[in-house]
Structure formats: C-alpha cells, structure tokens
Amino acid sequence: MKAVIQRVKWARVLIDGRVLSKISQGLLVLLCVEKGDNEKILAWMADKLANLRIFPDEKGKFNLSVRDLNGEILLVSNFTICGELKKGTRPSFHLAEDPSIAQTLFDKLCQILTERGLTVKTGLFGAHMEIELLNDGPVTIVLSKN
Numbered sequence: 001m002k003a004v005i006q007r008v009k010w011a012r013v014l015i016d017g018r019v020l021s022k023i024s025q026g027l028l029v030l031l032c033v034e035k036g037d038n039e040k041i042l043a044w045m046a047d048k049l050a051n052l053r054i055f056p057d058e059k060g061k062f063n064l065s066v067r068d069l070n071g072e073i074l075l076v077s078n079f080t081i082c083g084e085l086k087k088g089t090r091p092s093f094h095l096a097e098d099p100s101i102a103q104t105l106f107d108k109l110c111q112i113l114t115e116r117g118l119t120v121k122t123g124l125f126g127a128h129m130e131i132e133l134l135n136d137g138p139v140t141i142v143l144s145k146n
Contacts, residue, residue, distance in 0.1 A: 001037045001045055001105075002081045003143045004030040007054050011074045011133035013123040020129070021121035026071030027052075028133050031109070032081035033102035034095050041145055042105065046112040049073060054139050066118065073113060076123035076131060077106050099126060 005027055012022035029049060055064035055071070066073060079102070083091030096102070103125045113120045123129045 001034055001041050001145050002032045004081060005141045005143060006133060007136045007139035009134040009136045013076060014130040015124055015127055020124060023072035023074045023121055025069060026073055027066050028074045030076050030078040030081060031106065032079055033097040033105045034082055035097050037097060037105055039108060042109050042112055044145060045109060046116060048143055049113065050116055050118055054141060072119040072121065074121050075110055077125045
C-alpha cells in the first residue's frame, strides 16, 4: 500500500465538473492498494494517517496531526501511484491490486478511520476525477509499507 499525502487548506474532487466531495483543512491522501495487501496493513495505514504530525504547533514545529486539529481527510483511490518505470517511458501498473480487492480494502480503510473519530470523504472508486487542492506549505509525504 502506498499513499501520497498532502497537507491542504482545502481540497475537492470533481466528476464531470460537479463537486463530489470536499474538505477544508486536513489531508488529501492519494492511495494505491498493491498486490498482496490485506487487512493487516489497514490498521498500520490508518494509524499513520490519523497521527502523522505534519501540522505546525504554536512554535511552527511539525507536532500536530489532522486529529489534533479536528481536520478532515479526503481519501482518493489512485492506482497510478503503483506505476513502475523500470523499462521504457510508459508506466506498468502490474503492481496494483485487482480493482475488486482494492476497493474492498479502500472502503475498509475509510471505515477504520471513521471509527477512530476522523471525518473522511472520498472520491469515486474507479472514476475519472479532477482533484483541486491548495497545498499548505507545500507539504507532501510519500508513505509506503514496503
């Protein structure tokens, strides 16, 4: 499982020009489920997302999490994060999990984060989406269990 995490002042997902979901201050998380991922990794990922200290405290240090700020998470499935470019210039996506399995794990991660008291909004799994955001910093973290 891989995630590209951006600290945002706001973010939103559009489909066909219409806003599907939006958040104010929080995290935009682009998530790729990789072959071999299972439910065991979900608790680890949820813990990292909920407690990642990338928001500044009163001294400007990265000491606060999205949970500390009562911020929101916009979680968007993005299999292209698994793109591999070892050969040529067209990415191979053979490391991405089958969509039916990936969606089940994605949905379960949303559920775990919500059960932990976080506000989670999502894109539409498998859809062509436009994502708008105001990156705050910019702060962008790449997280991978591998």
